Amino acid sequence: MTLVQSTQPKLQVNGATKVYNTNSGDLLAIDRCSIDIAPGEIVSVVGPSGSGKTTLLWAISGLHGLTSGEILLDGKPVTGPRREIGMVFQDANLLPWRTIDANINFPFEIKGEKPDRDWITTLMHRVGLEGFGARMPRELSGGMQQRVALVRALSFKPSVLLMDEPFGALDSFTREEMNHLVEEIYLDTRTTIVLITHSIEEAIFLSDRVVVMSARPGRIAHVHDVPFARPRSMEIMTTREVFDLTNTIKREIVGDQQSKAAVRRRQAVPVSAPL
Amino acid sequence: MSSADAIPQFNKPAGGNSEVGVTNMSALTAGPGIKSLFDFAIIALVAVVVIGGLELLLTVFAVPQYVLPKPHEIAVALVTDFPLIAPHLGHTLVELFSGFGIGALVGLVLAAVVTQFPFVEKIITPYILLLVTTPMLALVPLLILRFGFGYEPRIIAVALASGPMVMINATTGFRRVDSGKIALARSYGASTLQIFWKIRAPMALPMIFVGLMVGSIFGLLTAVGAEMVGGGFGLGNRLTSYSSMIQMPQFFAVVLILSILGILIYVLFFLLGKKFASWEA
Numbered sequence: 001m002t003l004v005q006s007t008q009p010k011l012q013v014n015g016a017t018k019v020y021n022t023n024s025g026d027l028l029a030i031d032r033c034s035i036d037i038a039p040g041e042i043v044s045v046v047g048p049s050g051s052g053k054t055t056l057l058w059a060i061s062g063l064h065g066l067t068s069g070e071i072l073l074d075g076k077p078v079t080g081p082r083r084e085i086g087m088v089f090q091d092a093n094l095l096p097w098r099t100i101d102a103n104i105n106f107p108f109e110i111k112g113e114k115p116d117r118d119w120i121t122t123l124m125h126r127v128g129l130e131g132f133g134a135r136m137p138r139e140l141s142g143g144m145q146q147r148v149a150l151v152r153a154l155s156f157k158p159s160v161l162l163m164d165e166p167f168g169a170l171d172s173f174t175r176e177e178m179n180h181l182v183e184e185i186y187l188d189t190r191t192t193i194v195l196i197t198h199s200i201e202e203a204i205f206l207s208d209r210v211v212v213m214s215a216r217p218g219r220i221a222h223v224h225d226v227p228f229a230r231p232r233s234m235e236i237m238t239t240r241e242v243f244d245l246t247n248t249i250k251r252e253i254v255g256d257q258q259s260k261a262a263v264r265r266r267q268a269v270p271v272s273a274p275l
Numbered sequence: 276m277s278s279a280d281a282i283p284q285f286n287k288p289a290g291g292n293s294e295v296g297v298t299n300m301s302a303l304t305a306g307p308g309i310k311s312l313f314d315f316a317i318i319a320l321v322a323v324v325v326i327g328g329l330e331l332l333l334t335v336f337a338v339p340q341y342v343l344p345k346p347h348e349i350a351v352a353l354v355t356d357f358p359l360i361a362p363h364l365g366h367t368l369v370e371l372f373s374g375f376g377i378g379a380l381v382g383l384v385l386a387a388v389v390t391q392f393p394f395v396e397k398i399i400t401p402y403i404l405l406l407v408t409t410p411m412l413a414l415v416p417l418l419i420l421r422f423g424f425g426y427e428p429r430i431i432a433v434a435l436a437s438g439p440m441v442m443i444n445a446t447t448g449f450r451r452v453d454s455g456k457i458a459l460a461r462s463y464g465a466s467t468l469q470i471f472w473k474i475r476a477p478m479a480l481p482m483i484f485v486g487l488m489v490g491s492i493f494g495l496l497t498a499v500g501a502e503m504v505g506g507g508f509g510l511g512n513r514l515t516s517y518s519s520m521i522q523m524p525q526f527f528a529v530v531l532i533l534s535i536l537g538i539l540i541y542v543l544f545f546l547l548g549k550k551f552a553s554w555e556a
Contacts, residue, residue, distance in 0.1 A: 063458055080464070087462045093455045097477045097554040109473070110463040136554060 008075055009036035010192045011060065011160060015069035018055050029055040031217035032069065039159075040190040044203035045211045046249060048257045052218025053196045054164055060194060061087050061162050073160065083111075086158035086191075088166045092145035094137040094152075101133035104152050116155065123151045126188075127181060143174040147181070154185070163195045167202065176234065179205055183231060200249050204242055205232060212252050215260055222252055344524040352524035353531060360513060360525075364532060367498055367510045370426060374433025375494040379487060381434070382441030389442075390449035390475065391467070403439050411436040412500040424506040429498055436497035437490035444486025448479025484548035491540045499533060 016033040019026050030052035037043050045053050058064050060071050062078045062085070071078040073085070094103050104124075108115040124130050127147040137145055146166060153161060163182075167175045179202055186193060197203050203210045204226055212222040224245060228236050236242055326346050332338075333345045340348065385403075389396040411432045418428030456478070460470050502511025510529055517526040 058458075061462055063461055081462050083464075085462075087459075089455055089459060091455070093459050095456060095459075095474070095477070097480075097552075106459075106473070107463040110460060110465045110469055138554065 009072075010039040010041070010074065011037040011194070012072040012075075013037075013056070013060065013069070014072065016056060016059055016066050016071065017068045018052070018059060018064075019067045028217040030059075031219050033213075033218065033220050034069075035211060035220060035223070037192060037194065039192055041209065042186060042193040042195065042207045043209045043211060044195045044197055044207040045213060046197060046200055046203050046253065047213030047218065047221075048215040048253055050218075051213040051215045053213060055218065056213075057162050057164050057194065057196050060160075061085055083156055084159045086153035086156060086161045088146075088149050088153045088161065088163040090165045091169050092137070092142070092149040094145055094148055096137050098137075099133065100129070100135050100137065100140070100148050103137065103148060104133075104155055107152065107155060116157075119157065120151065120155055123154055126185065127151055141174075142170050143178060146170065146178060150181070150185070154189070154191075157189075158191065160192045160194070163193065163197075165196050165198060168198055175199070175202065182206060187231060200246050200253075201237060203249075204245060205234075205237060210245075210249060212249055215257060222249075224249065341521045341523050344527055348524040349527040349531065352522075353528040356525050356528060360510070360529060360532065363508055363510050363513050364536075366426075366508045367502065367536075370429040370433055370498045370501075370509065371491070371494055373426075374430040374498065375437045375491050377430070378434035378436070378438030378494065379441045379490060382438040382486070382490070383445055383483070385438075386442045386445035386449055387471070389446055391471070396446075403442060406435060406439040407443065411497050412504070415501045415504045419505050429501040429506070429509070432501045433494040433498050437494035440490035440493050441483075441486040444489065445479060445483045448482025448486070449475050451478055451482070453478065481548065481552040484544055484552055488541060488544040488548075491544070492537060495533070495537060495540065 013033055013035045017031055018029045020029055021027075033052075033056055035043070045056065047053055055064075059066050060078065062071075062081045065079070073082060078085075094100075095106065098106065104120055105115050121130070124133070127150060129144065129147055129151070132140065132144070132148075137148070140148070149166070167178050170178065182193070183206060185191075193206075195203070195206060200210075207226055210224045210226060211220055212224070213219065214221040226245070330346050333343060344352075385399070389399070414435070415428055415432050418431055422428045422431070452475070456474050457470055460474050465473070498509070499511035499514070502509030503515050506512060510533060513529045514526060517523075517529065
């Protein structure tokens, strides 16, 4: 590999463990997850529901803390929200009472700063939303709303972009379009991206590495390299390599779910079986 | 412009008007609205038929005026006696505005406090429930004993009747937390206060307007009721006085003024809601 090894990873997740105290007892959401993410790398996290993907992402973003373990950004521990980290949430998460412009200005308002107009105009142009600034979110389609969310997340020029199932609610064509858009923006900015997704195809198309998590407790079960040059075209999705990788990941996720379900069934039988 | 060209709305069931909000409770938005002169003509015609029919029925069956005055007699009384009624309308408005103003302000502040400190809610909820369920008119005789026949007992009663209504609706509004939107604000390092003003308050606005509307109508009710209990002024006082003198056209003229007042309050909050909370409807 000719890849230049950077002295320091952009993000380090060291033994991240999170326990939620719920009414029905403690819930171990993620268990000793560790991964180093290089600057300019795109890493996707896939896994069954309840595998703690969002918990992991929120910990990286500093939105909540860990029970044990630590997150390092550029070698420094993340203890709260950081301006180097941009976040794209599920379902665009725009504020419906604000215009598109006001939505994009929202982070600047919170920080009491003047928005970087030139950069925002560039971004709006990039995502094809110039001239929509005065509209209300409800006047935009789901894909357009998610593009606004992308602009909002990138407005601070973050060095890390965290995306939490950003395109889950979109139809597959819009989703593909958004994937291309994310790659284009990535090639412009070389932002480090951590993407949580339910779509194995999306994960493979976009990432340098795909992390597969196991269900409850969430552990990093497998990590796969996706060695395709960028910019990628949808053509790669029909290659043998991608086909095999997709199936491997699918088996890992489904297999994990089935084996855990089997354990639950075995444990349940003696209790519920009638005499 | 034809409404067929309206921009398609997303993330909403077809037909709209599904969420709770002041703009959805209204008969004003129930239909497609007045579109043409023809629609307007039909609405006017029905009104004429109803009022004219009532006039005709009362004449044909020779209903005495002290039972139910004819519409034209009420109209005449409204015009000729308005200078006599107007000062009383003024008194009622003073009571309503000051009482409702105090009640709504306290209600909003309490709602905000309760949202930020859930423990406070556990302490004051029983009292708020008591205030909501007890008709505040019951306290008026007591208040009159203490404060006399002036404005005070009425303003206190109006505040006690309208405040809790504003408070429970505003609390419901502040509680409509969208954890995603709060996480969004927090991801930019927003303080609790910023989250309150920039996320919770705007999200609560539709429910706050519902609270203000219900509270103000409760306030009007209580103001008029309190005026009937005692004191020599106010529209409620006119009602008891006109009915005791069997001046039925004047009596109904006052009722009509109260109806119009109620409708105006309703329309005011409807328009405010439409202006500031239309994103939801």
